[in-house]
Amino acid sequence: MYKFFQHVKFLLKATNQHGVHSPFVYSYLTKCLYTKHRFHKRKTLNILLKSIDYFNVERVRTNDSGAISQMITEHYPKVSIIESKTDLIFLKKPEKPLIAQILSSTNSISNDCILLIDNIYLDAEHKNIWNDLKNNNRVSVTIDMFYCGAVFFRKEQEKEHFKIRV
Template identity: 45%
Template sequence: MHSILAYLKHILIATNQHGVHSPFVYDYLTKCLYVKHQRSKQKYINIFLKSIRYFNTKTLLIVSDSNGLKQIAIQEFPELQFGVPPYDMVFTEASDPKEISEILLKNKEIHNDTVLVVNNIHKSKATELVWKQLQYDRKVTVTIDLFYCGMVFFRKEQAKEHFKIRI
């Protein structure tokens, strides 16, 4: 029930690329997320795979791999390296705040252009709280709430902003 209400709230509040004033986020939406290229019925997997391609990810860490995400990524991008820091992209579940905190604390494992993909940010009130805490972390500059997952960026050259986007 929580997910349904959260989805309805998201649809009412979220915008599309026309409500975005950040060139970085606008380009990400129009050149990546809104491109019709579907590999899976699950939206978070499509977002994940499109983002790997768009950000030209070389090194990837998948913290929670309950759905065989690593195997899917290997099939799509055989040149990816896994578990070799510093990471260009990190995938984790919102239900694991300890892992997220550890990733944020380890400065040598992430860099300015690292993308953190947090799955299931609206699964429960607890995961929404984790998402809110991430938004206020001092290292985080941009967050994008896509409902199915959240994208977190650490770009020092970017003003701190939070977006809710319909996809």
């Protein structure tokens, strides 16, 4: 029931690419997320795979047990699944200690790193983790897509938060 009410609230506030004034986010939406090609029927995994392709990701870190890592290497054999400095971090289960470790480590996050978090509206705890991330000083752009959230650390970008329907 929690997720249902959160989804209704999200739909009332969310926009599409026409409500976005950031060229970086607009390009990401129109040239990546809104393309017709579907990699996977699950929205979060589709967003993950499209983002890997769009940003030419070479190194991915995930806290998944292996199924997502295997899917990534099936679609993109040249992408490495590693723990050190990465281009994209995918968190299937966001946990405060893990996110704190990632944010405090200078080796984990570069200017072009993307943090993709699954199920940001699963429960109140996940939503609190998402809100804490939005308020973090290192974060410049967040995109709330209900099913998942994308976090960017671009220093050249003004701090902005978007709610986007995908």
